[in-house]
Amino acid sequence: MTDTERVAQDDAAQVAAVRVELGDRSYSIMIGNGLLDAADSYRGLPAASHCAIVTNEMVGPLYVDRLAAALTGLYREVHLIVLPDGEAHKNFATLQRIFDALLSAHCDRSTTVFALGGGVIGDLAGFAAASYMRGVPFVQVPTTLLAQVDSSVGGKTGLNHPLGKNMIGAFYQPQRVLIDLGVLRTLPDRELQAGIAEVIKTALVADADFFAWLEIHLDALLARDAAALRHAIGRCCEIKAAIVGQDERESDLRAVLNLGHTFGHAIEAGLGYGEWLHGEAVGCGMVMAAHLSSAMGLLDVDAVGRIERVVARAGLPVRGPALGSDAYMALMRRDKKAQGGEIRFVLLESIGGATLRAAPDELVAAVLATCTSGVRS
Amino acid sequence: MTDTERVAQDDAAQVAAVRVELGDRSYSIMIGNGLLDAADSYRGLPAASHCAIVTNEMVGPLYVDRLAAALTGLYREVHLIVLPDGEAHKNFATLQRIFDALLSAHCDRSTTVFALGGGVIGDLAGFAAASYMRGVPFVQVPTTLLAQVDSSVGGKTGLNHPLGKNMIGAFYQPQRVLIDLGVLRTLPDRELQAGIAEVIKTALVADADFFAWLEIHLDALLARDAAALRHAIGRCCEIKAAIVGQDERESDLRAVLNLGHTFGHAIEAGLGYGEWLHGEAVGCGMVMAAHLSSAMGLLDVDAVGRIERVVARAGLPVRGPALGSDAYMALMRRDKKAQGGEIRFVLLESIGGATLRAAPDELVAAVLATCTSGVRS
Numbered sequence: 086m087t088d089t090e091r092v093a094q095d096d097a098a099q100v101a102a103v104r105v106e107l108g109d110r111s112y113s114i115m116i117g118n119g120l121l122d123a124a125d126s127y128r129g130l131p132a133a134s135h136c137a138i139v140t141n142e143m144v145g146p147l148y149v150d151r152l153a154a155a156l157t158g159l160y161r162e163v164h165l166i167v168l169p170d171g172e173a174h175k176n177f178a179t180l181q182r183i184f185d186a187l188l189s190a191h192c193d194r195s196t197t198v199f200a201l202g203g204g205v206i207g208d209l210a211g212f213a214a215a216s217y218m219r220g221v222p223f224v225q226v227p228t229t230l231l232a233q234v235d236s237s238v239g240g241k242t243g244l245n246h247p248l249g250k251n252m253i254g255a256f257y258q259p260q261r262v263l264i265d266l267g268v269l270r271t272l273p274d275r276e277l278q279a280g281i282a283e284v285i286k287t288a289l290v291a292d293a294d295f296f297a298w299l300e301i302h303l304d305a306l307l308a309r310d311a312a313a314l315r316h317a318i319g320r321c322c323e324i325k326a327a328i329v330g331q332d333e334r335e336s337d338l339r340a341v342l343n344l345g346h347t348f349g350h351a352i353e354a355g356l357g358y359g360e361w362l363h364g365e366a367v368g369c370g371m372v373m374a375a376h377l378s379s380a381m382g383l384l385d386v387d388a389v390g391r392i393e394r395v396v397a398r399a400g401l402p403v404r405g406p407a408l409g410s411d412a413y414m415a416l417m418r419r420d421k422k423a424q425g426g427e428i429r430f431v432l433l434e435s436i437g438g439a440t441l442r443a444a445p446d447e448l449v450a451a452v453l454a455t456c457t458s459g460v461r462s
Numbered sequence: 463m464t465d466t467e468r469v470a471q472d473d474a475a476q477v478a479a480v481r482v483e484l485g486d487r488s489y490s491i492m493i494g495n496g497l498l499d500a501a502d503s504y505r506g507l508p509a510a511s512h513c514a515i516v517t518n519e520m521v522g523p524l525y526v527d528r529l530a531a532a533l534t535g536l537y538r539e540v541h542l543i544v545l546p547d548g549e550a551h552k553n554f555a556t557l558q559r560i561f562d563a564l565l566s567a568h569c570d571r572s573t574t575v576f577a578l579g580g581g582v583i584g585d586l587a588g589f590a591a592a593s594y595m596r597g598v599p600f601v602q603v604p605t606t607l608l609a610q611v612d613s614s615v616g617g618k619t620g621l622n623h624p625l626g627k628n629m630i631g632a633f634y635q636p637q638r639v640l641i642d643l644g645v646l647r648t649l650p651d652r653e654l655q656a657g658i659a660e661v662i663k664t665a666l667v668a669d670a671d672f673f674a675w676l677e678i679h680l681d682a683l684l685a686r687d688a689a690a691l692r693h694a695i696g697r698c699c700e701i702k703a704a705i706v707g708q709d710e711r712e713s714d715l716r717a718v719l720n721l722g723h724t725f726g727h728a729i730e731a732g733l734g735y736g737e738w739l740h741g742e743a744v745g746c747g748m749v750m751a752a753h754l755s756s757a758m759g760l761l762d763v764d765a766v767g768r769i770e771r772v773v774a775r776a777g778l779p780v781r782g783p784a785l786g787s788d789a790y791m792a793l794m795r796r797d798k799k800a801q802g803g804e805i806r807f808v809l810l811e812s813i814g815g816a817t818l819r820a821a822p823d824e825l826v827a828a829v830l831a832t833c834t835s836g837v838r839s
Contacts, residue, residue: 194801195801216631219628219632219712242596246565248566249565253594255593421570421571
């Protein structure tokens with residue numbers, strides 16, 4: 086059976102909805118096969134004369150015609166904004182291209198912005214929607230597994246600064262998240278694996294049973310088994326919706342979703358954005374965080390082994406690049422979770438249970454020595 | 463009696479507080495003499511190790527030492543960010559300078575940003591605070607009359623795009639607004655007059671009695687009489703707080719505060735930002751809006767005369783530059799209040815009563831012919 090057949094085998098008519106409860110900013114995450122083309126997907130969105138689809142050069146050619154066809158009946162004008170692909174373009178220059186296009190097309194304050202793409206497109210289009218005329222409606226249409234299970238849910242938007250990742254942005258909730266499972270058919274393997282990193286992360290911080298399920302069904306996910314993908318995506322959205330509903334603007338509770346991200350952001354910034362995929366850096370960062378949790382006496386070594394094995398089986402790196410301990414520390418001190426220069430790590434007390442802690446520099450250095458592929462002179 | 467003596471004559475100990483009620487985003491506007499130096503002004507702000515003062519090259523040398531001295535006891539590090547002065551700098555390049563400075567100084571997610579200056583500084587520093595690490599605390603310390611009566615209250619932040627004014631920004635409420643009446647002593651006359659434009663506007667859209675008071679006390683305001691300034695600023699803050707409390711994100715109610723701004727923004731953009739002061743453009747724009755209200759049969763001609771006389775007595779322009787009717791129309795169609803290409807004007811049904819309406823192009827053209835100083839060939 087080919088991957089495409091596996092996905093097609095799934096019941097196309099089944100649509101799940103997960104609600105993110107945030108008072109007057111509440112919204113639904115719709116999950117199903119073929120949602121791009123279904124009229125129900127767009128029902129109840131704010132009325133407007135214009136909409137704009139923001140996408141990139143990779144995903145645009147695959148799906149933009151279907152989305153545009155669905156929107157043509159709903160909006161008088163459908164504008165298309167195609168950006169270059171990749172994390173290296175998640176910056177001010179690309180953001181400005183969106184604003185220039187919206188203004189040149191005379192998009193007004195009711196114009197609805199659709200983000201069709203992965204995490205980079207969602208972050209950029211979301212921040213553009215948050216800031217254009219001080220905020221216009223916005224719909225996430227995530228096309229990568231990573232965006233479907235993590236970045237499209239919860240309203241984090243933003244861009245990178247040369248001095249740090251996601252340093253500029255807004256908490257800005259979409260009107261809706263449309264997760265069409267069918268689009269995963271065309272996702273490159275490396276991107277699929279990067280998405281699985283965030284699935285593993287979600288299980289690790291919140292749900293031991295889900296982690297145990299992952300240990301059993303990881304190969305099915307890697308083979309794009311439709312039922313396995315549907316379950317994993319649905320469970321991640323449920324967990325994230327529950328956390329975001331309690332802590333939209335990331336006090337401590339939501340911060341646990343950053344497991345692996347302090348180390349991971351340092352890897353991404355240290356190598357230059359785009360060298361490793363975000364999910365790859367998070368995969369490796371989770372292994373580092375597990376080792377640090379163990380070194381702090383919080384987590385037993387068996388759990389560290391289980392985590393490292395799952396990350397490795399997902400095809401993700403378990404050893405970081407040899408940036409040197411000092412470079413890692415300097416990069417991590419710039420992390421948004423740092424306070425007054427003290428790095429706050431998301432650590433594990435168990436599989437399924439996370440905590441936010443500072444850690445002694447010497448333990449962090451020891452973990453970096455263990456978990457990187459060598460020390461640069 | 464000199465202007466300085468008039469202001470000093472005011473009771474320095476008297477501090478008024480106006481509350482802006484916005485649920486968990488509520489805050490106080492404190493109004494008094496010498497607030498910059500008073501410990502009470504800063505009590506109860508969020509705890510943090512860092513703060514940053516954003517100011518400009520004109521106002522910084524006058525007041526930043528006093529603000530920094532007051533903050534030094536409250537924050538471990540006080541960073542100073544000095545920007546060039548003027549509306550022409552309310553753009554992305556200047557915003558980036560703020561982000562670069564905050565990141566270089568290792569400012570974290572609790573860093574409090576103080577905006578010390580007029581409307582441009584408040585808009586830029588406010589948008590920077592809204593976007594830095596997805597939002598840090600922010601305090602407005604307005605130093606112009608315009609900022610004290612209007613732009614520092616209500617959470618509108620943003621910057622200009624070559625294709626339109628305030629096109630990029632956020633609704634982001636400050637933690638507090640500190641209005642030190644003493645700083646008006648050093649305000650240039652032209653800036654004082656520009657501020658009075660927004661005072662007139664506030665009266666026109668909401669309070670006929672306040673407008674009548676202005677007709678009587680305009681000369682006292684122009685002479686910087688302390689009691690007159692205190693009354694006018696306090697009343698403007700009360701009116702604006704009440705409106706913002708009901709309509710934070712500008713549905714129709716708050717939009718009436720844009721009286722004169724559709725014409726005014728066209729003047730500013732058409733001449734190039736900074737050529738006319740914002741308040742000057744609004745002053746002229748209100749006269750145009752009054753004439754249009756009359757042409758639409760909404761407002762009687764006596765009221766138009768009263769409005770034009772007060773604007774002229776305040777030293778503000780009552781005739782617009784000769785950009786040509788087509789240029790005005792094109793610029794106004796880009797206004798944020800436009801919907802689907804239709805311009806929505808704030809018009810007056812009476813002094814103290816505003817409404818939001820579309821207007822026939824030919825009436826707008828006729829008003830432009832009457833209210834500009836000639837037609838460009």
